[in-house]
Amino acid sequence: MPDTLSALMLRVQGGDQAAFTMLVRALEGPGLRLADRTLHDRAAAEDVVQTALSRLWTMADRFDAGRGSVSSWYRRMIVNLCLDRHRARRPMVAIEEATELPSQAASPEAEAIDNDQKRRLMAAMAQLAPRQRAALAMFHGEGLSVAEIAAALEATPKAIEGLLGRARMEIKALIMAQEEETQ
Structure with missing residues (x-):
């Protein structure tokens, strides 16, 4: 698929709208998942993806296959x-409201445990x-991979390992502190 994306990007650089449509179909879903997981806000994630896809079209001539793949370039746009x-705004929704996730658990007890774990994880992630x-x-x-993340965040793989x-x-x-507070 990377070769296909590169070929599509070359066509987009030539102004091919059909190639851009195919590129959007390939990149939109992964970009939305990444933005949603990073921002914890579906509407904001959709805006980010829309902006990134718009930039793919308007800045197509800046893409250089020698510096990386189309998907890495796109991920870097999404992350940036x-x-x-995130820098432009501060959280406006209470963490409890933002972290409520539907559960697929079968029993009410399992659902309660699962929701509590997810809430704690999301609260910790938000911090x-x-x-x-x-x-x-x-x-x-x-x-x-660590190398792909390093490319997206414009850092070295060693720095990403440390960051992770x-x-x-x-x-x-943070989760241990939460557990101590509830006991």
Whole structure:
């Protein structure tokens, strides 16, 4: 698929709207998942994806296949837009409202436990720095490699490993602190 995306991007650089439509179909879903996991706000994630896709079209001539793949370039746009959006605003919704997720649990007890764990995790994630959240979302949510995340965040793989390690330790500490508060 990467070769297909590169071929499509070359056609987009030539102004081919049909190629752009195919590129949008390939990139929109993964971009929305990444933005949603990073921002924890579906409407904002949709705005970020719309902006990133618009930039793919208007800035197509800036794409250089020698510097990376189309999907890495697009992910970098998504991450940068998410970080910009985070810097521009402060959370306005209570964490309890933002972290309520529907559960697929069979019994009410299992559903309550699952919801509590998700709430604690989301509350801890919301307290992380935006780059840590983005890195965790790409690694655990999207299944990207450390090298791919490094390209998206414009960092070295070693720096990303450290970022992920610190983020995991911070989440663990935050969740443990939450558990101590409830006991």
